[in-house]
Structure formats: C-alpha cells, structure tokens
Amino acid sequence: MTSGLNQGDLRRGELAREADCNLETIRYYETIGLIPHPPRSEGRHRLYGRAHINRLRFILRGRELGFSIDEIRALLAIEDSGGACSDVYALTTQHLVQVKRKIADLRRLERILASTAAACARDASPECPIIEALSARMGTQKPTMPRRRGARSRQ
Amino acid sequence: MTSGLNQGDLRRGELAREADCNLETIRYYETIGLIPHPPRSEGRHRLYGRAHINRLRFILRGRELGFSIDEIRALLAIEDSGGACSDVYALTTQHLVQVKRKIADLRRLERILASTAAACARDASPECPIIEALSARMGTQKPTMPRRRGARSRQ
DNA sequence: GCTACAAGCTGTAGTAACTACAGGATCAAG
DNA sequence: CTTGATCCTGTAGTTACTACAGCTTGTAGC
Known part of the structure; x- marks a missing residue:
C-alpha cells in the first residue's frame, strides 16, 4: 500500500x-x-x-x-439534520406547481409545432405564422430552471 | 409633438x-x-x-x-427570412423531438414529486423518501435546460 | 418658461452554475 | 525508474442575464 x-x-x-x-x-x-x-x-x-x-x-x-443549487442545499440540509418531513413537503409541492405549468406550456408548444409542421408538409404556402402562434400569452409562470448545460462530457 | x-x-x-x-x-x-x-x-x-x-x-x-438563445435565434431566422417552408418544417420537427423529450422528462419529475409529496403527507415519519427517490437512477437523459433566472422582477 | 423627478441612455461590473486550461505533482504499470 | 494517465491548484472563460453609476431626456405641474 x-x-x-x-x-x-x-x-x-x-x-x-x-x-x-x-x-x-x-x-x-x-x-x-x-x-x-x-x-x-x-x-x-x-x-x-x-x-x-x-x-x-x-x-x-x-x-x-x-432545482437551484440553493434549493438542493436546503433539501440536503433537511436530510443532514435528520429530515423534517414537512419542509420537504413544502418544497416539493411548490416545485410541483411549476413543473405542471411547464408541462402545460410545452404541450401547447408541441401542438403548435406539430400543426405547423403538418401545414408545411401539406401545403408549401409562403406564410408560416410561427411567431404569432408562439407569442400568444400562454398563462403566466415564474421560471425555475437551471442553467443550460453542455452535453455532460466527462472530460 | x-x-x-x-x-x-x-x-x-x-x-x-x-x-x-x-x-x-x-x-x-x-x-x-x-x-x-x-x-x-x-x-x-x-x-x-x-x-x-x-x-x-x-x-x-x-x-x-x-430553448437556448441559439435555438431561438434559429426559429426567428426562419420567420425573418420570409418563412422558407421547408426550413420551418425541418426545424419544427427537430424541435418537436426535443419538446416531446422535455415533456417526458418533466412528467417523470412530476410523478416523483407527486409521490414524494404524497408520502410526506400521509406519513409523518422521520425518514423522508425524497433523497432515495431522487438519488435513484431514472434512466439517462441529456439536459437541455436554460439557466435559472431570478424572479423576473421588472426593475 | 422653469423646475422636479421619473424614465431612459451608455458602459461596465456582478451573478449563477458551471467548464476549461495551464503548469506542476502523484500514481500505477511495465 | 521511467512514462503516461490522473490529479492538484488557481484562475479565466462561458451563458444568459441583472444591477449599478453617472449622466441625459421627457413630461407634468406651476
């Protein structure tokens, strides 16, 4: 050794x-x-x-x-201090609301993209109304996303 | 005036x-x-x-x-160039794949958060299952998320 | 027309969350 | 005992904003 x-x-x-x-x-x-x-x-x-x-x-x-670094820090602190379950509950349900909203928005975007693609495939019209379709207000939400990371290369 | x-x-x-x-x-x-x-x-x-x-x-x-700034730039470029329909089709279908993947990821997260919260609510045990739930491998995924932003204050 | 004071301007610095790199030390295999 | 992979530290770069300082402009009230 x-x-x-x-x-x-x-x-x-x-x-x-x-x-x-x-x-x-x-x-x-x-x-x-x-x-x-x-x-x-x-x-x-x-x-x-x-x-x-x-x-x-x-x-x-x-x-x-x-989750942000600070949120993770909070979760880890709970774990480290023996785990006050109610705190975890508060944090997760809070996050759950945001996640549900994001899913709803993405589904709307999915529909728009799909119909746009379908319209493009059917008919080669010069008018592609993508901006109008996407710039419509889709319900307010506070973003809680981490920074975009690269392809997670290990070197 | x-x-x-x-x-x-x-x-x-x-x-x-x-x-x-x-x-x-x-x-x-x-x-x-x-x-x-x-x-x-x-x-x-x-x-x-x-x-x-x-x-x-x-x-x-x-x-x-x-979507990253560069992805948005690409979408806007289509609009700006008058909308060459074949490009729109290519980009939208490409983005559609990403959107579908994001929805799937978020749905998985939704399930985990929901069941974690439910477990916490049911049973006020000192052992919170969130750490175990989240540290479990959920299948590989490449993250494509933007940076976390602040609370979107308008000043 | 004059005066506040809000709102805008520019350039620059700070923030979050990494990611990369330079220049040297250490470790494990042969 | 050498050689190449791996690790060390400190520091600089990246993305996508966000804030601040010091000055100019716009406008409402008198």
Whole structure:
C-alpha cells in the first residue's frame, strides 16, 4: 500500500464516471459546500466513498429536474439534520406547481409545432405564422430552471 | 409633438411591462442581435411597436420552455427570412423531438414529486423518501435546460 | 418658461452554475 | 525508474442575464 488508498475508495475521475458528471463539477460542488471535503491520500488526492456517489447523484438529478443549487442545499440540509418531513413537503409541492405549468406550456408548444409542421408538409404556402402562434400569452409562470448545460462530457 | 413619439409607440420600460420582462434584458437581446435595433426618438430613446412585443414574448416564452438563445435565434431566422417552408418544417420537427423529450422528462419529475409529496403527507415519519427517490437512477437523459433566472422582477 | 423627478441612455461590473486550461505533482504499470 | 494517465491548484472563460453609476431626456405641474 503506497498511497493510502483503501479498497472501495474512488478518485475524482472515477466518481465522475460513476455519477456521469463532469470532473470539475465535483470540485466546484466541494468549494461551494454542497459536497463535504473528502479525505485525501498521502499525495493530497481526494478519496471518495459510496456515500459520496449518492450525494452527488442526488445533486445532479436535482439540478436536471430544475432545482437551484440553493434549493438542493436546503433539501440536503433537511436530510443532514435528520429530515423534517414537512419542509420537504413544502418544497416539493411548490416545485410541483411549476413543473405542471411547464408541462402545460410545452404541450401547447408541441401542438403548435406539430400543426405547423403538418401545414408545411401539406401545403408549401409562403406564410408560416410561427411567431404569432408562439407569442400568444400562454398563462403566466415564474421560471425555475437551471442553467443550460453542455452535453455532460466527462472530460 | 416634442419628441418624435408616435401613438402606439412604446418605450423600453413600457415594453418590459407589456412582455413581463426585465428592463435590461431587452437591451441585452438587442446587443446580441435577437431583437432588431428599434427606431429612436430625437433624444435617442428607443421606440418600439407592436411587432416588438410579439417578438420579445416569443423569445421569453422559448427561454422559459428550455430553448437556448441559439435555438431561438434559429426559429426567428426562419420567420425573418420570409418563412422558407421547408426550413420551418425541418426545424419544427427537430424541435418537436426535443419538446416531446422535455415533456417526458418533466412528467417523470412530476410523478416523483407527486409521490414524494404524497408520502410526506400521509406519513409523518422521520425518514423522508425524497433523497432515495431522487438519488435513484431514472434512466439517462441529456439536459437541455436554460439557466435559472431570478424572479423576473421588472426593475 | 422653469423646475422636479421619473424614465431612459451608455458602459461596465456582478451573478449563477458551471467548464476549461495551464503548469506542476502523484500514481500505477511495465 | 521511467512514462503516461490522473490529479492538484488557481484562475479565466462561458451563458444568459441583472444591477449599478453617472449622466441625459421627457413630461407634468406651476
């Protein structure tokens, strides 16, 4: 044993692969305090365990599902402090409303796109009224989406 | 008439209110070329018409629905080029695929959130199933979401 | 016509949430 | 004991806004 690496420990790259996450994102989450500082090897390499994989997957999943970092931080704080269920309930139902609205909007957009495509396929008319179709007010909503990410490359 | 302002013209703040958009975002969209440079008053104040409202609403709506600025630019380019119907068809069907995928993703999220909330409501146990629910692998998906925005304050 | 004061102008800086890169150290295989 | 992959740190870049400072313009009331 030359490096203090135990069986089952993962290094950063392995954790990244395991959670399907960008390498640098892990360090980023550590610096902003979402992931605790892991133990290090003799040569200061980070050593992660199974618990880290779950926590990281949770964070990534939450981000994909439209929770902000601060919302995820709140969820993790609940978990870390033993889990006050009512807080989780409040946060999830609140988010659920937003998600339902987004689905409704997307369905409307889906119909518009489908009929536009169908009209284009039928008849090669010069008038494609896409802007009017989409710029109609479709019900107010407060957006709660995470930043667009790239193709999740692991390098 | 002291300022060259015609009836029906809107200034930036009015357009922002009209489209429920942050004041600065309008200027931002102009600088990146999403919105054309509007005519100005004598004193260089921007003067917008009805067409601008629609275009802006379209952009905002698209962003809320998870299209990137570049994707919206492409959609607008079709409209701007007089609507070459074959291009519209290609782009709309392409976007339709994305929209369908987004709906599917959000529906999955909806189910998870709903069942999590239901579990929390039923049973006030100290163990909240949200962490387990969210850290479970739900099948791979490439995220295509825009950045989270603030509360859309108009000032 | 004069005066407030809101609203607009420009340029620039800050924010969220990553993502990439440079230049060096470490680790594991051969 | 060397070599190439992996890791380290700090810092800079990216996207899509959002805010601010300092000044100009527009307009309502007197």
